[in-house]
Amino acid sequence: MTGDTEPSAPAARAADRPAGTSAVVVGGGLAGITAALALADAGVRITLLEGRPRLGGLAFSFRRGGLTVDNGQHVYLRCCTAYRWFLDRIGGAGLAPLQDRLDVPVVDVAKPEGRRLGRLRRDALPVPLHLGRSLATYPHLSLADRARVGRAALALQRLDPADPALDGQDFGGWLAAHGQSERAIEALWDLVGVATLNAVAGDCSLALAAMVFRTGLLSDPGAADIGWARVPLGDLHDGLARTALEAAGVRTELRTRVGSVSRTGSGRWAVEVPGETLETDAVVLAVPQREAHGLLPAGALDAPERLLEIGTSPILNIHVVYDRTVLRAPFLAALGSPVQWVFDRTEASGLESGQYLALSQSAAQDDIDAPVAALRERYLPELERLLPATRGAAVRDFFVTRERTATFAPSPGVGRLRPGNRTKAPGLYLAGAWTATGWPATMEGAVRSGTGAADAALRALGRPRGHLFGTVAESDYHVPSADDPGPPARVPEGSGVSLRGDLR
Numbered sequence: 205m206t207g208d209t210e211p212s213a214p215a216a217r218a219a220d221r222p223a224g225t226s227a228v229v230v231g232g233g234l235a236g237i238t239a240a241l242a243l244a245d246a247g248v249r250i251t252l253l254e255g256r257p258r259l260g261g262l263a264f265s266f267r268r269g270g271l272t273v274d275n276g277q278h279v280y281l282r283c284c285t286a287y288r289w290f291l292d293r294i295g296g297a298g299l300a301p302l303q304d305r306l307d308v309p310v311v312d313v314a315k316p317e318g319r320r321l322g323r324l325r326r327d328a329l330p331v332p333l334h335l336g337r338s339l340a341t342y343p344h345l346s347l348a349d350r351a352r353v354g355r356a357a358l359a360l361q362r363l364d365p366a367d368p369a370l371d372g373q374d375f376g377g378w379l380a381a382h383g384q385s386e387r388a389i390e391a392l393w394d395l396v397g398v399a400t401l402n403a404v405a406g407d408c409s410l411a412l413a414a415m416v417f418r419t420g421l422l423s424d425p426g427a428a429d430i431g432w433a434r435v436p437l438g439d440l441h442d443g444l445a446r447t448a449l450e451a452a453g454v455r456t457e458l459r460t461r462v463g464s465v466s467r468t469g470s471g472r473w474a475v476e477v478p479g480e481t482l483e484t485d486a487v488v489l490a491v492p493q494r495e496a497h498g499l500l501p502a503g504a505l506d507a508p509e510r511l512l513e514i515g516t517s518p519i520l521n522i523h524v525v526y527d528r529t530v531l532r533a534p535f536l537a538a539l540g541s542p543v544q545w546v547f548d549r550t551e552a553s554g555l556e557s558g559q560y561l562a563l564s565q566s567a568a569q570d571d572i573d574a575p576v577a578a579l580r581e582r583y584l585p586e587l588e589r590l591l592p593a594t595r596g597a598a599v600r601d602f603f604v605t606r607e608r609t610a611t612f613a614p615s616p617g618v619g620r621l622r623p624g625n626r627t628k629a630p631g632l633y634l635a636g637a638w639t640a641t642g643w644p645a646t647m648e649g650a651v652r653s654g655t656g657a658a659d660a661a662l663r664a665l666g667r668p669r670g671h672l673f674g675t676v677a678e679s680d681y682h683v684p685s686a687d688d689p690g691p692p693a694r695v696p697e698g699s700g701v702s703l704r705g706d707l708r
């Protein structure tokens with residue numbers, strides 16, 4: 205590596221760029237990759253520095269014997285327009301398609317009479333009627349609870365997530381004040397909320413919850429259709445991302461941990477990595493909030509100590525390989541069990557026989573440090589209750605992945621702690637899912653923060669540009685024809701992704 209980002213960029217496209225427009229992006233998670241791509245696409249000469257030997261940050265894969273394992277199951281929704289733009293930009297949309305229509309099997313094992321299957325799905329009707337039939341027939345709620353859920357959803361729709369007064373209130377208190385029973389919270393609000401917000405309703409800012417439920421369930425009929433990668437996450441966030449960065453002329457340096465960022469005497473920026481210092485015009489810090497706090501020069505934020513007040517929340521994934529197929533659906537959600545969501549990872553992991561399930565356990569404070577043996581003892585019998593076919597099946601492998609700081613904690617009051625993309629230091633920008641995107645800690649939030657930082661930098665360079673992505677557009681719902689097959693992120697016919705009534 206050389207000492208200045210400008211003359212050293214390898215790709216021809218970068219070499220053509222005018223001098224005086226270089227930037228260093230620190231951190232190669234989704235926020236940093238996005239910022240690097242968006243800036244490079246606008247003609248800025250970019251160096252991306254990542255401390256680890258791979259890109260992708262918190263959403264990555266690793267090898268375990270013959271398996272490719274994701275550190276944690278990731279899903280996104282059709283309303284995640286920024287992440288969908290990102291998938292398109294790296295050429296990965298076809299590898300992480302969306303359901304044609306929201307359809308979530310929900311299995312309740314709490315009742316003595318046995319397990320019961322319900323479904324949360326949508327119809328092709330306008331909001332809020334698109335969920336009306338599903339709610340009316342949802343067997344896990346009493347009739348009275350279903351009516352009260354409908355009324356609360358309409359009240360939620362009237363909230364403005366950007367209203368600062370909502371940030372300090374907790375979602376659980378709001379739900380109780382709107383007549384929601386403990387059962388309704390468990391069987392509906394937390395079923396969705398824990399997975400998307402990484403906290404139970406009582407621990408969640410009303411602003412963030414309103415954002416999730418309004419955008420996902422109450423904005424457009426298809427907004428909550430679920431998408432997920434049919435390949436290892438690393439294929440997208442590391443492999444394809446690296447190819448896209450290289451094609452855009454970005455110089456990417458892995459295993460390169462930034463030690464400090466400071467202003468030079470001439471008003472440029474000095475980025476220190478082991479053995480050398482890079483000089484550049486602008487810096488995007490796309491690292492987690494604690495690292496950002498450590499790298500921010502004095503005076504860059506009014507109250508930098510607030511970054512350290514942002515809490516974190518863990519996610520545990522439990523991976524089980526059976527010698528046979530035990531689940532005949534791509535995923536399911538569970539009630540009446542410590543199991544939350546179960547995903548079939550068989551194909552994506554490269555497993556050739558048997559079935560590989562990943563249990564995604566959000567807000568996992570109670571289990572995150574439990575020994576593997578204790579988790580095995582607790583969760584295998586739970587899987588037998590949920591999926592009877594596991595009872596005669598042999599467990600070929602059982603392991604866990606623990607992300608203790610998977611997301612920032614969406615606690616009441618977190619909104620006032622999250623800074624925007626701009627700092628008080630000219631040329632220094634912040635990105636990361638923890639910045640003030642209005643979204644909880646998601647891939648969507650990370651990508652939005654990356655484009656936000658790039659936009660702020662481009663405006664300062666006098667090169668503002670149009671929006672890269674919009675809200676959920678009507679065009680997302682058009683009927684595909686032979687001439688116009690529709691957006692690439694659709695599940696192809698016959699792909700086997702549709703859910704069947706019988707899960708096993």
Ligand SMILES: Cc1cc2nc3c(=O)[nH]c(=O)nc-3n(C[C@H](O)[C@H](O)[C@H](O)COP(=O)(O)OP(=O)(O)OC[C@H]3O[C@@H](n4cnc5c(N)ncnc54)[C@H](O)[C@@H]3O)c2cc1C
Pocket residue numbers: 230231232233234235236253254255256259260261262263275276277278279280460461462463490491492495519520521607609610611635636637638645646647648649650
């Ligand atoms: C188990 C799990 C499950 C999840 N499930 C979902 C889901 O289903 N849907 C969803 O949308 N989101 C999910 N998320 C959240 C999502 O993964 C994150 O919000 C997103 O990936 C954060 O991206 P980021 O770029 O903001 O930060 P990060 O991914 O944390 O990236 C920051 C990068 O900076 C690098 N870095 C740090 N310090 C330095 C330094 N000094 N020098 C150089 N590099 C440095 C780090 O190595 C890292 O690569 C999940 C997260 C986890 C952990």
